[in-house]
Amino acid sequence: MTAFETDGRAGAGSEPDSPEFGRVTAAFGAVATVSALGGIALGVLLDPTFSWTADALSDLGVRDGSAVAFNWGLIGGGAAGVCYAAGLGRAGRPLRALLLALALASMAGVGLFDLTEPLHGPAAVGFYGLITAVFAVDGWVRRKEPTGRVALAFAPVHVAVWATFVAGRWPVSGLALPELPGALMLATWVWVVGPAPVVGAIRSPAGDPTDGH
Numbered sequence: 001m002t003a004f005e006t007d008g009r010a011g012a013g014s015e016p017d018s019p020e021f022g023r024v025t026a027a028f029g030a031v032a033t034v035s036a037l038g039g040i041a042l043g044v045l046l047d048p049t050f051s052w053t054a055d056a057l058s059d060l061g062v063r064d065g066s067a068v069a070f071n072w073g074l075i076g077g078g079a080a081g082v083c084y085a086a087g088l089g090r091a092g093r094p095l096r097a098l099l100l101a102l103a104l105a106s107m108a109g110v111g112l113f114d115l116t117e118p119l120h121g122p123a124a125v126g127f128y129g130l131i132t133a134v135f136a137v138d139g140w141v142r143r144k145e146p147t148g149r150v151a152l153a154f155a156p157v158h159v160a161v162w163a164t165f166v167a168g169r170w171p172v173s174g175l176a177l178p179e180l181p182g183a184l185m186l187a188t189w190v191w192v193v194g195p196a197p198v199v200g201a202i203r204s205p206a207g208d209p210t211d212g213h
Contacts, residue, residue, distance in 0.1 A: 025087030039073010078108025
């Protein structure tokens with residue numbers, strides 16, 4: 001199996017033009033996750049009123065102390081993430097790249113349209129729904145490999161997180177805690193278990209950020 005596994009179609013993509021391509025793709029993935037999660041973390045630090053049990057993460061985007069860090073973290077992370085997705089597409093993974101690009105554009109939309117805007121809700125739902133689709137499609141394509149099976153497991157886990165929250169099984173009233181697992185799973189997928197992990201690029205002198213599949 002080639003290092004750049006396609007979405008199941010011969011000739012679906014070509015290998016990067018140079019050894020540097022993998023490192024550039026991985027760098028966009030790293031920036032995307034660090035920007036988004038860093039914006040959330042900084043927003044929490046800047047908002048002493050934030051409650052993990054009573055608030056949504058999006059509440060950080062409408063409060064004076066945290067709004068800039070939270071919203072721009074998501075916008076910057078989403079923009080970098082779309083570039084990371086483009087790298088996946090160029091490496092022969094068009095379906096996964098499309099789903100990921102839509103997911104991360106939706107994440108940027110969460111920051112661009114704050115909680116008071118009508119497009120905020122669709123952007124948030126789109127982000128969480130689309131990353132679940134990314135996990136499912138990528139995991140299924142790479143189901144014969146250990147990292148693929150982990151990615152595939154993320155999909156039902158993420159569905160279970162939201163199903164149990166909607167069913168009232170979480171001892172919280174806010175969305176912040178059930179929102180967090182999806183964001184962390186996406187970061188894990190980008191850094192470790194996805195088809196172009198950042199860790200792989202860091203370890204590989206050739207600059208091929210894949211897990212070998």
